[in-house]
Amino acid sequence: MKFKIFQKEIQDGVAEQVKAKSSVAYDSVATPYKPSQEEAEQFKILAGESIANSNTDQLDLYYLNSVLVSTGWNKNDDVFDLQEVWGARKTPEDKQFNFMHDESDIIGHITGNKVVDENGIDIPDSISFDNLPEKFDIVTSAVLYNSWVDPERKARMSSIIEEIESNEWFVSMECLFRGFDYAVVNPAGDHKIIARDEDSAFLTKHLRVYGGNGEYEGHKLGRLLRNISFSGKGLVRNPANPRSVILNDLNK
Numbered sequence: 001m002k003f004k005i006f007q008k009e010i011q012d013g014v015a016e017q018v019k020a021k022s023s024v025a026y027d028s029v030a031t032p033y034k035p036s037q038e039e040a041e042q043f044k045i046l047a048g049e050s051i052a053n054s055n056t057d058q059l060d061l062y063y064l065n066s067v068l069v070s071t072g073w074n075k076n077d078d079v080f081d082l083q084e085v086w087g088a089r090k091t092p093e094d095k096q097f098n099f100m101h102d103e104s105d106i107i108g109h110i111t112g113n114k115v116v117d118e119n120g121i122d123i124p125d126s127i128s129f130d131n132l133p134e135k136f137d138i139v140t141s142a143v144l145y146n147s148w149v150d151p152e153r154k155a156r157m158s159s160i161i162e163e164i165e166s167n168e169w170f171v172s173m174e175c176l177f178r179g180f181d182y183a184v185v186n187p188a189g190d191h192k193i194i195a196r197d198e199d200s201a202f203l204t205k206h207l208r209v210y211g212g213n214g215e216y217e218g219h220k221l222g223r224l225l226r227n228i229s230f231s232g233k234g235l236v237r238n239p240a241n242p243r244s245v246i247l248n249d250l251n252k
Helices: 007-009 015-020 037-047 049-053 082-087 151-166 200-205
Strands: 023-031 063-069 078-080 096-099 102-117 136-145 171-177 179-185 189-192 219-226 228-234
Touching: 007 015, 007 200, 023 151, 037 179, 063 102, 063 151, 063 171, 063 228, 082 136, 082 219, 096 136, 102 179
Parallel strands: 078 219, 096 228
Antiparallel strands: 023 171, 063 136, 096 102, 102 136, 171 228, 179 189, 179 219
16 A cells, blocks of 8 residues: 655655555454354344354354454554544454465455454444444454365364464454554643644654654654554464453353
8 A cells, every 4th residue: 555755754764664564463362262153143233244154063164253453552552543443343354364474375264343342342333433432342253264185284274273272373463554643642641643744754753663762752652543454364373462352252
């Protein structure tokens, strides 16, 4: 995706990084999950008809769920804004599930998603934006393909599933975005959003993702992602975000 680059970013030597980094990852633990027929029907209501392909009790599928993303700041100082995440809440559906972020190694797919608050309570799709809680999560259901003709692939998936059940694997969200602004927290803890433009672009080099220390004159800086689309998720070894939430029961 193309980003608009400002002259100050060119002068500061971060323009190529801004162009190159148009995606982020957000990790949470992968937990085994076998939905009942009733749960599958509930997903259809919550996530729309695209979830209808989430068939239960298939011998060649392994079911699991995870928190795809939470609103707020992550450990890399990327900021998932309430409005942006809510607007993108349906984009994870039917996207790829790959191995170690390798799109040539597809091992499953996302079957559906729902939005829950910090207590795991469902947030209905019909809620008005003004009534949304300050923090919420997008939870996704997914399947891994556990039936392979190739002996090596079959053995690998058997090993992966065994390790998932021992909490040794994590799920990493893949997200594309088309721009960003600056999230700012002053020393008193007050939050503010500064639009990225010619006058403010000098702040880009201070963002941690572009080599800065995440601060400017005592103010904490974050990259607030704009126009986001969740493009899939990868099975990965190492967690990257301490705010990841694990929900074993998607229908609490």
